[in-house]
Amino acid sequence: MISKQQAAGQLTELEVLVKKKRVLIIYASNHGQTRVITDVIARELRARGFEVNSRSALDGSKLPPPGDFDLVVFGSRIQFGHHASPIIAYLHEYAATLRTMPTAFFSVSMAAANGGADPNGYLDATFTSLGWRPTATVAFAGALPYRQYNWVLRFVMKQIAKSAGHATDTTRDHSFTDWNDVRGFAAELATLARHERSHAS
Numbered sequence: 001m002i003s004k005q006q007a008a009g010q011l012t013e014l015e016v017l018v019k020k021k022r023v024l025i026i027y028a029s030n031h032g033q034t035r036v037i038t039d040v041i042a043r044e045l046r047a048r049g050f051e052v053n054s055r056s057a058l059d060g061s062k063l064p065p066p067g068d069f070d071l072v073v074f075g076s077r078i079q080f081g082h083h084a085s086p087i088i089a090y091l092h093e094y095a096a097t098l099r100t101m102p103t104a105f106f107s108v109s110m111a112a113a114n115g116g117a118d119p120n121g122y123l124d125a126t127f128t129s130l131g132w133r134p135t136a137t138v139a140f141a142g143a144l145p146y147r148q149y150n151w152v153l154r155f156v157m158k159q160i161a162k163s164a165g166h167a168t169d170t171t172r173d174h175s176f177t178d179w180n181d182v183r184g185f186a187a188e189l190a191t192l193a194r195h196e197r198s199h200a201s
């Protein structure tokens, strides 16, 4: 026969066991593709039983600190060769905590449409200057939503796309993201989030 106190204690342990793992996704998207990728990752993780909090780094709101989460995922578009500065600022501000827990970073660019693990070295440049690397990194091809651009940007992006051999029909939007890769990355994240905290190098 167990006492009421023991039963209460066991219930707390049970609650911890069944407590959903929490994932924070912080993303930076100017024209929507990184946000859509974030949504797909969040949906995949929720379907696997995770609690997901996805937050834009560009809307000016205060971002939650990483400590309450089992995994923190960052997703940033590339513009003019750089990931978004609010994401970089967060990586610096919380480096001490982030280094001790599972983290992941996905980079979204047009350079990634040509393949390769780190097109143009965008990931390497970011993490070399930061001094630490997330547990998992990946580069996804982004999009050319010509219809969203003003005429100057449409003209400039068309010239860049032409020289890179990408789509130049500005009457429609073009997506180059491989959604199977995105879902595969989400599956990798699920494995990462299930792991206990460990000290990263």
Ligand SMILES: Cc1cc2nc3c(=O)[nH]c(=O)nc-3n(C[C@H](O)[C@H](O)[C@H](O)COP(=O)(O)O)c2cc1C
Residues within 6 Å of the ligand: 028, 029, 030, 031, 032, 033, 034, 035, 077, 078, 079, 080, 081, 082, 108, 109, 110, 111, 112, 141, 142, 143, 144, 145, 157
């Ligand atoms: C103003 C601007 C600058 C860009 N600069 C780069 C770049 O330097 N390298 C690159 O590979 N892609 C570049 N891109 C392509 C974007 O990374 C791509 O369109 C991505 O899908 C944008 O993500 P978002 O829709 O979430 O903002 C640029 C796009 C824009 C609009």
